[in-house]
Amino acid sequence: MSLILFIEQMLNGLQFGVMLFLMAAGLTLIFGVMGLINLAHGSLYMIGAFAAAWVAGLTGSFVLALIAALAAAAAAGALVEVVVIRRLYARDHLDQVLATFALILMFSEGTRWVFGSFPLFLEIPPYLSGPVRLPGGIQYPLYRLAIIVAGLIVAAGLFALIARTRIGIQIRAGEADREMIGALGVNIAALYTVVFALGAALAGLAGALIGAIQSVQVGMGEPVLILAFVVIVIGGIGSIKGALVGALLVGLTDTMGRFLLPVAFAQVMAPAAATAVGSALASMAIYILMALVLIFRPRGLYGVA
Template sequence: MSTILLIEQLLNGLQSGLMLFLMAAGLTLVFGVMGLINLAHGSLYMVGAFACAGVAAATGSFWLGLAASIAAAAAAGAIVEVAVIRRLYARDHLDQVLATFALILIFSEGTRWLYGSFPLYLNVPPSLSGSVTLPGGIQYSLFRLAIIGAGLAVAVGLFLLIGKTRIGVQVRAGEADREMIAALGVDIRRLYTLVFALGAALAGMAGALVGTIQSVQVGMGEPVLILAFVVIVIGGIGSIKGALVGALLVGLTDTMGRVLLPSLFDLFMETSAATSVGAALASMAIYILMALVLVVRPGGLFGARA
């Protein structure tokens, strides 16, 4: 494999990792601050994609669609938090899993009710379509570059938000000791709603960006949800830094596994069989990675608590 191809594949891994980070950041924040397992996070991703497709189709502007996706997901997140999630903080993980599983059913079937079963159209805006030539002669999709940029920007923004702002202080305090910050006079209910809506907005944004280059359809959130869980478990639940490292690890492992494993098996097997076996192993690669990490470090890479 040429160096240029290798670099291109690394970029691809980076891009898919950063999108996973947008999903994982919300999940890990919600778990870290409120101690809640939210299976319905993938539904918020779907809400973002549908809102973007809907608004983009109505107005003809992708950018309005993107704004709508963030707004719609944040609003959906806030509503769900106030109506349902709030009652689950004091419950055990089992109740949380079941209740948010119920939310998945409601969101998926509700969306199908509104939009029907056919996939929606959503495409890259003209200003970001096509590909550019990077230094070294790599041809790379402009939109994917933009996704990488957006992902990095969100990551920096989140670190600043958590590290430098008042809300960030409250969030970190909440992770450390929930009773404590209530005693300090922080309106904890408002903080929780805010954190949940923030996580939802990030998921909605990821849904819109990824939906643009993939397909917008009911159920699109579930595979991503599982991956996002893998990410936060590898990184250590509750840690934003862990989510970032975990997301990049998963993105790179998945991409490079798909590319390299079949070639590896090709060295000592017949081509058809090698590609098949290699692809099979590649699809298991991230789960093997996760199991390895957990066996060596049962609390994830940057885990504060189990």
């Protein structure tokens, strides 16, 4: 195992973690501010991917595809919040789970009806294709590096939005005491719609970015949703900083586990057995990580005590 290969896998883990952050940031905002369990968040990720693939196919522009993903996911999120979610805030969490699970089925079948059952493909633009040479002679795909940079820029922008803007102050106040900010004249309904649309737009952006690496297909959001929930549990519900740290931990743990464990077991097992055992343990690694965090930090790494 070479050092270059190890660093490449670390970068892959970082890219995976950044993508998870885009999913988890919106999810933790929605849960933290509204106290809502939104199982349909993965469907918004899927909508962003399909919107991007469709617009890219029509226009050939990757930038327009990203804009379409943001707009489509945000619009779908705002519509869902106004029509469905708004009626669930005062309801039991079980009602929220059942209602948002129904939304998953509706979005999946609606997407299949509009785009068909066959996957779509989003091409990497020429200016982001091919490898880039990094220090140490490392050749790494330029597009994956661009995802890392874009994700970190979005993270910085989100931190600035939450910490330094009026809407950010309202969001943080809504997490602490929604009744009080309502009494101070803040339009709670509008705030919730904005938060939900923002979370949906981040999920749609993640779907569009990852759509150029894997195929865009119905149901692609559900596996990522599970990982996003793991991220916010590790990082702490309602914490953007926790979502970033948790996402990077999950991305690196999953990627490096799949890379290192088969290699480690190959020292004492036959190659086929080492691959099978290492891959099985690697798939459990993030859940073991979550369990360890919850043992020592039951509210997550940056959860409110």
